[in-house]
Amino acid sequence: MSDAAQPTAAEVRAAAEAVKTALDRHLEAVERRSGDDDPAVYDAFNELAAAAEDYDELLYERYDEVTPFEIPSPEDAVPTHKGPVDAFSVLIRRDYSVAQPQRLLAQAQRLADLDPDVTANGLPASAGVVGSSAQAALGVLFGEYEPDEIASRHKEFGLEEGDSTLWVAAVEELPEPGEWLNAPFDSADQRDVVCRFDVSSVFDDDEMDDFEEV
Numbered sequence: 001m002s003d004a005a006q007p008t009a010a011e012v013r014a015a016a017e018a019v020k021t022a023l024d025r026h027l028e029a030v031e032r033r034s035g036d037d038d039p040a041v042y043d044a045f046n047e048l049a050a051a052a053e054d055y056d057e058l059l060y061e062r063y064d065e066v067t068p069f070e071i072p073s074p075e076d077a078v079p080t081h082k083g084p085v086d087a088f089s090v091l092i093r094r095d096y097s098v099a100q101p102q103r104l105l106a107q108a109q110r111l112a113d114l115d116p117d118v119t120a121n122g123l124p125a126s127a128g129v130v131g132s133s134a135q136a137a138l139g140v141l142f143g144e145y146e147p148d149e150i151a152s153r154h155k156e157f158g159l160e161e162g163d164s165t166l167w168v169a170a171v172e173e174l175p176e177p178g179e180w181l182n183a184p185f186d187s188a189d190q191r192d193v194v195c196r197f198d199v200s201s202v203f204d205d206d207e208m209d210d211f212e213e214v
Contacts, residue, residue: 008062011058015059023048089167090166090169091185094151094162094164104137104141105133108138111141169188169189
């Protein structure tokens with residue numbers, strides 16, 4: 001992004017103040033709520049989520065920094081599992097689109113050039129290990145960085161975030177080593193979910209629909 005298109009420091013500061021205001025309003029709504037489904041709490045939650053997203057975007061565009069938190073949807077954050085939790089699995093899905101293929105290829109090739117031990121798809125790293133292959137680039141990228149780091153730096157790698165979800169699901173006991181590796185998500189059952197956290201642009205769309213109906 002060019003300097004002319006970047007948000008100003010004042011705009012970033014204003015977005016930060018909006019988050020603070022939204023936090024106060026959310027807390028006030030929670031303190032005064034009339035029941036579990038109080039619409040004032042829901043509205044304050046949506047306002048806080050929108051303000052946090054705006055601030056995160058402006059902060060990244062201006063300073064190349066991100067915030068350390070994601071706000072889950074209120075429905076999906078409610079635990080559904082009622083029994084004991086002696087062991088649990090953490091199931092994560094994050095969707096990305098390759099918004100800038102050349103940036104992805106260049107960043108992966110840079111990693112391959114810096115580390116002679118980096119491999120992609122089982123091939124030894126070399127000057128042309130990535131080439132024009134997005135598959136090879138992703139192999140290098142995820143072989144070098146933890147998924148959480150890629151999530152926080154996705155724009156740097158030419159990626160655009162889609163929906164994401166994280167489930168913490170209770171299990172009766174830990175399975176034997178290697179038992180589920182061939183089908184890691186087949187046993188996922190929403191009834192076993194202790195808590196979950198979802199991030200999706202559909203929440204923003206819902207807010208726009210509610211606004212238009214007023």
